Amino acid sequence: MSTTTKESVKFTKETYLYWYELMLLLRKFEEKAGQLYGMQKIRGFCHLYIGQEALAAGCMTATKPDDTFITAYRDHGLAIAKGITPKACMAELYGKATGCSKGKGGSMHFFGVKERFFGGHGIVGAQIGTGAGLAFAEQYKGTDSVSLTFFGDGAARQGMLHETFNLAMLWKLPVIFICENNNYAMGTSVQRTSNVIDIYKLADAYEMPGDSVDGMSPEAVHEAVARAVKRAREGGGPTLLEIKTYRYKGHSMSDPQKYRTKEEVEEYKQRDPIEYTREKLVNDFKVPESEIEVINDRVKAEVDESVKFAEESPWPSDDELLKDVYIQQDYPFIVD
Amino acid sequence: MANRVIQFREALREAMSEEMRRDERVYLMGEEVAEYNGAYKVSQGMLDEFGPKRVIDTPISELGFTAVAVGSAQNGLRPIVEYMTWNFAVLPLDQILNTASKMLAMSGGQVGCPIVFRGPNGSAGQLGAQHSTAFESLYANIPGLKVISVSNPYDAKGLLKSAIRDDDPVIFMESEVMYGDKGEVPEEEYLIPIGKADIKRAGSDVTIVSFNKMMKVALGAAEELAKENINAEVIDLRTIRPLDWHTVLESVKKTNRLVIVEEQWPFASVSSELAYTIQKEGFDYLDAPVRRITSADAPMHYAPNLVAAYLPDVPRTVKLVKEVMYLKK
Numbered sequence: 001m002s003t004t005t006k007e008s009v010k011f012t013k014e015t016y017l018y019w020y021e022l023m024l025l026l027r028k029f030e031e032k033a034g035q036l037y038g039m040q041k042i043r044g045f046c047h048l049y050i051g052q053e054a055l056a057a058g059c060m061t062a063t064k065p066d067d068t069f070i071t072a073y074r075d076h077g078l079a080i081a082k083g084i085t086p087k088a089c090m091a092e093l094y095g096k097a098t099g100c101s102k103g104k105g106g107s108m109h110f111f112g113v114k115e116r117f118f119g120g121h122g123i124v125g126a127q128i129g130t131g132a133g134l135a136f137a138e139q140y141k142g143t144d145s146v147s148l149t150f151f152g153d154g155a156a157r158q159g160m161l162h163e164t165f166n167l168a169m170l171w172k173l174p175v176i177f178i179c180e181n182n183n184y185a186m187g188t189s190v191q192r193t194s195n196v197i198d199i200y201k202l203a204d205a206y207e208m209p210g211d212s213v214d215g216m217s218p219e220a221v222h223e224a225v226a227r228a229v230k231r232a233r234e235g236g237g238p239t240l241l242e243i244k245t246y247r248y249k250g251h252s253m254s255d256p257q258k259y260r261t262k263e264e265v266e267e268y269k270q271r272d273p274i275e276y277t278r279e280k281l282v283n284d285f286k287v288p289e290s291e292i293e294v295i296n297d298r299v300k301a302e303v304d305e306s307v308k309f310a311e312e313s314p315w316p317s318d319d320e321l322l323k324d325v326y327i328q329q330d331y332p333f334i335v336d
Numbered sequence: 337m338a339n340r341v342i343q344f345r346e347a348l349r350e351a352m353s354e355e356m357r358r359d360e361r362v363y364l365m366g367e368e369v370a371e372y373n374g375a376y377k378v379s380q381g382m383l384d385e386f387g388p389k390r391v392i393d394t395p396i397s398e399l400g401f402t403a404v405a406v407g408s409a410q411n412g413l414r415p416i417v418e419y420m421t422w423n424f425a426v427l428p429l430d431q432i433l434n435t436a437s438k439m440l441a442m443s444g445g446q447v448g449c450p451i452v453f454r455g456p457n458g459s460a461g462q463l464g465a466q467h468s469t470a471f472e473s474l475y476a477n478i479p480g481l482k483v484i485s486v487s488n489p490y491d492a493k494g495l496l497k498s499a500i501r502d503d504d505p506v507i508f509m510e511s512e513v514m515y516g517d518k519g520e521v522p523e524e525e526y527l528i529p530i531g532k533a534d535i536k537r538a539g540s541d542v543t544i545v546s547f548n549k550m551m552k553v554a555l556g557a558a559e560e561l562a563k564e565n566i567n568a569e570v571i572d573l574r575t576i577r578p579l580d581w582h583t584v585l586e587s588v589k590k591t592n593r594l595v596i597v598e599e600q601w602p603f604a605s606v607s608s609e610l611a612y613t614i615q616k617e618g619f620d621y622l623d624a625p626v627r628r629i630t631s632a633d634a635p636m637h638y639a640p641n642l643v644a645a646y647l648p649d650v651p652r653t654v655k656l657v658k659e660v661m662y663l664k665k
Binding site for chain 1: 367368371372375393395396397398399400423424426427461462463464465466467602603627628629630632633634635637638639640641642645646
């Protein structure tokens with residue numbers, strides 16, 4: 001992927017094409033997931049990533065496949081970006097046996113260890129520490145892989161963050177802490193959660209490098225992550241990146257969103273990263289509209305296929321109830 | 337006097353609001369309780385009435401704000417702490433277990449902790465493993481705490497008011513899937529004492545004990561059994577700690593059979609404790625082994641068929657009752 005220099009990075013047409021197709025796939029997948037939730041094909045909690053796609057795009061081009069990702073429950077976007085197929089993701093949303101977690105996890109718990117995606121996690125902030133643990137293992141094994149550890153602005157107020165930051169700096173763990181600041185912890189704005197509203201400054205207390213990044217720009221995300229990854233690979237330890245993004249949709253599917261104005265949402269949509277990237281391709285790289293259409297069609301087909309796959313897949317068998325609880329195959333469960 | 341019908345969430349809100357009007361020391365703290373009007377609208381309108389000093393939004397910092405509430409309880413206030421789900425209260429378990437429950441003992445009786453920790457508990461549809469644990473038996477294991485787990489608006493209001501007035505730390509468990517349930521609740525003030533079970537349906541053939549939303553399974557099974565002329569007595573424990581085994585024993589003396597339905601995991605559960613006590617105190621009255629239906633001995637999975645296989649249900653309860661009655665099929 002693209003190499004970075006400190007000041008200006010020239011990204012290739014191929015990079016923009018990759019970003020465009022990836023972000024569009026995440027967007028279309030999520031739009032479909034939202035529809036299917038309305039049709040009750042998808043149940044439980046469902047947190048959509050729409051609006052935050054540039055973050056996934058920039059992180060992907062700034063890392064290599066062996067680097068690990070771990071995130072919270074708003075996990076569809078990063079899971080697909082990391083390489084879990086839309087089919088396996090959609091099947092998981094349905095609760096089908098062919099899902100990426102065998103239908104056992106659901107929306108909040110996508111896993112793809114083969115793809116180095118260590119899960120969507122449901123308890124706010126817990127994965128901050130676990131992500132540092134993933135990095136600890138890479139350091140221990142002597143690889144040059146790094147851990148991208150994602151969490152929201154709400155999670156930044158958990159004690160877990162502070163304990164983990166201290167340990168990660170103490171042991172110079174190869175972890176990039178990525179705060180996806182979409183400005184709202186459910187219905188509570190960042191301003192209402194702390195005296196410190198620049199979350200990246202929380203790194204200062206541990207003398208950890210920290211930076212604020214424009215999360216609507218895949219280029220800005222790429223550059224910041226690439227710098228942090230380089231430092232981590234070279235043994236320089238962790239970085240905190242506060243990536244300012246925005247979710248166009250509610251916290252979950254049941255959120256009336258009375259805490260923000262429609263105008264605010266519209267303002268961010270004006271800076272939509274997918275539209276921006278499309279314009280870049282057409283205007284700067286002279287990519288013909290017909291080529292864009294080919295991508296659009298391919299994405300649509302992929303999403304449609306994922307739904308068909310999920311629809312046609314079987315439910316897990318009932319005896320899966322007591323499977324995947326222990327590795328031990330003959331564990332003596334209590335069965336009354 | 338004609339009773340009103342109100343929602344579960346309204347009953348809880350009335351309990352909190354009435355106690356806050358009565359006692360200046362009582363306040364409500366938790367995530368999204370104020371400006372958002374509660375994640376499940378339990379505290380709707382309370383910010384407007386009581387203001388931000390007494391209805392307090394917190395960041396997502398369960399350990400921190402629980403510690404602040406516990407400290408304030410030790411220093412003269414009477415907090416109500418709302419958790420968006422008891423699944424998020426595992427972080428502050430340290431404060432509840434190691435501070436709130438033990439302070440009275442450690443201080444030789446000098447410092448108590450009059451506090452209510454409340455919120456929805458257990459599963460609520462296909463929410464996956466991390467949002468579906470039922471914690472009654474875990475908290476009931478802890479000396480120093482009282483544990484209440486309610487099944488309907490009337491009990492919820494009366495018991496929450498008693499919990500707020502109680503001088504000891506109280507765990508109060510609700511359910512996401514019951515907040516919209518409606519039930520009769522009198523206009524007049526009333527309290528329900530902590531530690532008293534309630535016979536929700538009288539019967540003579542078998543005793544079915546349950547609590548929280550599994551009461552629906554217990555009562556549903558009793559309905560089914562009635563069609564076959566089996567009269568089940570259904571007891572709602574309402575309080576888990578202290579456990580009102582006397583009411584259960586009196587029923588068993590009449591029915592000679594006991595089936596317990598609960599959402600806990602089976603190991604060291606509420607049914608384990610109750611079954612032990614009933615066999616000890618009522619051995620001569622039992623005509624069959626005490627039996628139970630719990631959640632499966634596993635984390636709850638997401639797929640709908642696995643959710644159904646995990647939870648107790650009416651058909652399995654009916655079948656088990658027939659087993660303890662030695663009826664075929």
